[in-house]
Amino acid sequence: METFSLLVYGHVEGNIYLKVLLCLNTKSGIALLYNEETNNTYDVCLKLTKEVLTIQKLDVVCTSGSETQVNHRTVVLRRQATGGLGLSIKGGAEHNVPVVISKIFKDQVGKKVFYLSTVHLLRTAGDEVTITVRYLREVPSFLKLPLGSPGLDHSRVSSPLFDSGLHLNGNGNNTAPSPPSPSANEPKYEKRWLDAVCLPLLMARVSRYKAGTDKLRCNCFEVFALDGASTNILQFCTAAESTDWLQAISTNINDLTQENIKLVNKYCSSDDQIVHMGWACESPEGSTAGPTSVFKFLALRGPYFYIFRSPPISAADWGQAETTYNLYEVLFKVHKLWMAEDCWLQARLYLGLEHSPEQQDNESLCFSILVGHGQSHTFRVELASDLAIWEKSFQRAVFLEVQRIRSKSYMCSSQGNVLCFTIDFGSGFTCSEGTSKTVLWRYKFSQLKGSSDDGKTRVKLLFKNAESKQIEMKELEFANLTAVLHCIHSFIAAKVASVDPLFMCSQSFSGNYMNS
Numbered sequence: 344m345e346t347f348s349l350l351v352y353g354h355v356e357g358n359i360y361l362k363v364l365l366c367l368n369t370k371s372g373i374a375l376l377y378n379e380e381t382n383n384t385y386d387v388c389l390k391l392t393k394e395v396l397t398i399q400k401l402d403v404v405c406t407s408g409s410e411t412q413v414n415h416r417t418v419v420l421r422r423q424a425t426g427g428l429g430l431s432i433k434g435g436a437e438h439n440v441p442v443v444i445s446k447i448f449k450d451q452v453g454k455k456v457f458y459l460s461t462v463h464l465l466r467t468a469g470d471e472v473t474i475t476v477r478y479l480r481e482v483p484s485f486l487k488l489p490l491g492s493p494g495l496d497h498s499r500v501s502s503p504l505f506d507s508g509l510h511l512n513g514n515g516n517n518t519a520p521s522p523p524s525p526s527a528n529e530p531k532y533e534k535r536w537l538d539a540v541c542l543p544l545l546m547a548r549v550s551r552y553k554a555g556t557d558k559l560r561c562n563c564f565e566v567f568a569l570d571g572a573s574t575n576i577l578q579f580c581t582a583a584e585s586t587d588w589l590q591a592i593s594t595n596i597n598d599l600t601q602e603n604i605k606l607v608n609k610y611c612s613s614d615d616q617i618v619h620m621g622w623a624c625e626s627p628e629g630s631t632a633g634p635t636s637v638f639k640f641l642a643l644r645g646p647y648f649y650i651f652r653s654p655p656i657s658a659a660d661w662g663q664a665e666t667t668y669n670l671y672e673v674l675f676k677v678h679k680l681w682m683a684e685d686c687w688l689q690a691r692l693y694l695g696l697e698h699s700p701e702q703q704d705n706e707s708l709c710f711s712i713l714v715g716h717g718q719s720h721t722f723r724v725e726l727a728s729d730l731a732i733w734e735k736s737f738q739r740a741v742f743l744e745v746q747r748i749r750s751k752s753y754m755c756s757s758q759g760n761v762l763c764f765t766i767d768f769g770s771g772f773t774c775s776e777g778t779s780k781t782v783l784w785r786y787k788f789s790q791l792k793g794s795s796d797d798g799k800t801r802v803k804l805l806f807k808n809a810e811s812k813q814i815e816m817k818e819l820e821f822a823n824l825t826a827v828l829h830c831i832h833s834f835i836a837a838k839v840a841s842v843d844p845l846f847m848c849s850q851s852f853s854g855n856y857m858n859s
Contacts, residue, residue, distance in 0.1 A: 368391075368392075368393055368591070368594065368595055368598075369390075369391060369392050369393075370389075370390075370391040370588070370591050371388065371389060371390045371391065372388075372389055372584075372588070373386060373387070373388055373389070374386075374387055374389050374577045374578060374579055374588070375387070375577070375578035375579070376398065376400075376574070376575055376576070376577060376578070377563070377575060377576040377577075377578055378575050378576075379575070379576065384578070385400070385401075386401060387399060387400055387401075387539070387577075388400075388401075388536045389577070389588070391588075391591055391592060391595065392595075393544075393595055393598065393599070394543065394544055394545065394595075394599065395541055395542065395543055395544060396541075396542045396544060396547075396566055396574065396592060397538055397540070397541050397542075398538075398539050398540040398541075398542070398574055399536040399537055399538055399539060400536070400537060400539040401534055401535070401536060401537075402534070402535065402536075402537045403532050403533070403534055403535075404532065404533060404534075404535050404537070405530045405531065405532055406531045406532065406533050407530065407531040417473065417475050418473070419471060419472070419473050420471070420472045420473075421470060421471050422470045422471070422472075540572070540574060542566055542568045542572060542574060543568055543569065544568075544592070544595050544596050544599055545569065545596075545599045545600075545603065546569040546596075546599075546600070546603075546640075546654045547566060547567060547568050547569060547596050548566075548567050548596070548622035548638060549564050549565065549566050549567075549589060549592055549593055549596070549725055550564060550565050550567070550624070550638070550725065551563065551564040551589070551725060552624070552636075555635060555636050555637070556636065557626075557636070557707060557723075560576070561582075562578060562579045562580070562581065562582050562584070562585040563576050563577060563578045563579070563585065564576075564577060564585065564588075564589055564725075565577065566592060569653075569654060589725065589726070590726065590728075593725065593726060593729070597621070597732075600620065600621060604617045604619075604620065614645055614646070614747055615644065615645040616644070616645065616743075617642060617643070617644045618643040618644065618736050618739050618740040618743070619642070619643050619732065619733065619736035619739075619740070620640065620641060620642035620643065620644070620649075620654075621640070621641060621729070621733075622638055622639070622640055622641075623638070623639060623641055623722035623723060623724050623733075624636050624637070624638050624639075624722065624723040624724075625637055625638070625639045625650075625720060625721065625722050625723075626709075626721045626722070626723060636723070639651065639652065639665070639722070640652070640653060640654045640655075641722065641733075642655070643670070643736055643737065643739075643740040644661070645744075646669060646670055646671075646744050646747070646748075647667045647668065647669065647670060648667065648668045648669075648670055648673055648712065648740075649661070649664040649666075649667050650664060650665050650666040650667070650720065651663075651664050651665060652665055666720075668712070668714050669744075669826075670740055670741050670744040670833070671741060671744050671745055671748065671751065671829070671830050671833040671834070672714065672715060672826040672829050672830050672833075673712050673713065673714050673829060674712070674713040674829045674832060675710060675711075675712060675713075675733075675734065675737040675738075675741075676710060676711045676712075676713060677709075677710050677730065677734060678707070678709040678710060678711065678721075707723045708723060708724050708725070708726065708727055708729070708730045709721055709722065709723045709724075710722055710724075710730060710733060710734070713825070713829065714825070714826075714829075715823045715825050715826040715829075716823060716825055716826075717798070717825055738836070738840070738846075739849075741833050741836065741837065742836075742837045742840050742841075742846075744833075745768060745833055745834055745837035746768070746837065749767065749768050749769070750765055750766060750767040750768060750769075751765070751766050751830055751834075752764065752765040752766075753765075753821060753823075753826075753827050753830075754777065754821075754822075755819045755820055755821045755827075756819070756820045757774075757817075757818060757819050757820065760776070760777075761776075761777035761778070762774055762775065762776060762777055762783070762819070763775050763776070763777050763780070764819060764821075764827070766830055766831060766834050768834060768837065768838065770785065770787070771785065771786050771787040771788045771789075771790070771791075772785065772786045772787075772788075772791070772804070772806075773785045774817065774819075784817065786806040787809075788834070788835055788838050790806045790807050790808075790809065791804065791805070791806055791835075792805045792806065792807050792814060793805040794828075796824060796828070799824065800820050800821055800822070800824050801818065801819070801820050801824070802818070802819055802820075802821070802824055802827070802828065803816055803817070803818050804816070804817045804818075804819070
């Protein structure tokens with residue numbers, strides 16, 4: 344990736360300051376584009392800017408003269424029993440040039456034809472073919488260009504394309520005649536890269552997997568725009584080249600997403616800030632992937648974790664989420680992060696100083712969101728760096744939410760009595776009678792030494808008495824035990840984070856996580 348920076352130097356009160364005004368990440372190169380519907384593959388030129396991925400295809404353009412002067416006509420060919428159509432043709436889609444008739448055999452039906460738009464008609468047609476042709480006095484210059492490169496080659500050496508042809512008269516030994524003398528008014532043609540697809544990267548997504556499966560494509564991926572438009576499958580020669588492009592495109596998508604987050608957060612209250620959002624592939628029923636895996640747009644905003652079918656564009660869209668969960672009642676769990684067993688590499692990855700390694704052995708980069716009543720959602724991302732960002736973002740979002748609510752109470756029962764169990768960020772755990780609110784017992788977070796549950800409704804909490812140093816067990820029953828356990832986890836994690844100087848230092852940045 345090429346990075347361009349515009350630097351401006353100035354002088355304020357005797358101090359030199361440096362301001363970066365512009366930083367543009369751009370990249371260009373050649374790839375193969377594969378269309379699954381047509382099963383065709385051809386060279387394309389990729390151009391990546393901050394906001395757009397452009398795909399250029401090699402095409403033939405008229406550089407001088409006028410195509411309107413060229414005579415177009417429609418003719419009907421009837422195949423003969425001997426001699427076929429009486430044509431010798433050159434070119435084709437595999438060379439990125441039109442099909443040209445280089446020789447017409449006397450007294451055969453091809454005598455009527457001068458130019459063909461496609462060779463497929465001739466290969467598959469029956470006894471009668473109707474085609475549109477046009478006459479070119481001079482051999483087009485693109486037939487003399489080196490294959491696979493745009494631009495005019497002024498040498499008069501013919502390319503392999505000009506020297507080979509497909510004979511449709513039953514005789515493959517005929518050679519093409521010398522081209523006639525050029526005409527001043529005859530159109531001139533060149534091969535050039537022309538824009539075919541311009542894909543906006545805002546809210547776009549990338550995928551290396553075959554649609555709806557866990558099958559990883561080799562050195563390939565697709566890019567999908569917000570409106571559903573796709574690049575089709577981009578293929579690369581090596582895994583390193585594929586990963587390099589994947590990371591470059593993903594970086595630009597993430598940068599645009601963070602800019603959008605900043606813009607939204609400027610007009611939102613401190614309790615309704617977006618921490619992070621982006622695409623992930625959901626695998627139903629907790630499997631790492633399956634035949635019905637679908638992409639979902641996830642967001643951490645204010646007190647909720649959102650799951651959307653498509654990104655929220657307007658303020659009203661935020662009320663159309665497929666599912667929402669209270670952040671303090673969900674648990675984030677990383678399945679497996681593939682990387683070399685190197686703590687320094689892991690540290691650099693989490694600090695954003697290292698790109699994610701190439702995924703091997705089809706190991707998915709997955710995380711789960713565990714919610715109430717034992718339910719869960721499993722999501723897959725494309726890069727290890729994406730997984731690291733989601734993990735840090737959840738930590739940040741849960742911490743902010745616990746700081747906001749400060750305490751949470753749940754109704755429970757013990758030995759037939761209705762109780763109120765409260766988790767408080769400042770004081771710890773408190774249990775009181777449901778009606779009189781009389782406090783029955785209270786413990787600090789540090790006094791919780793363990794717990795066990797039946798996986799349904801009952802939990803045993805083990806606390807260490809501050810005076811006697813003995814372990815005291817409190818058994819409680821909840822309607823939604825999973826949510827309570829996740830809430831306890833969230834409060835304890837937030838409490839621990841609040842005394843971690845590194846974590847608290849990261850919270851000092853104004854605005855939003857990942858936006859500083």
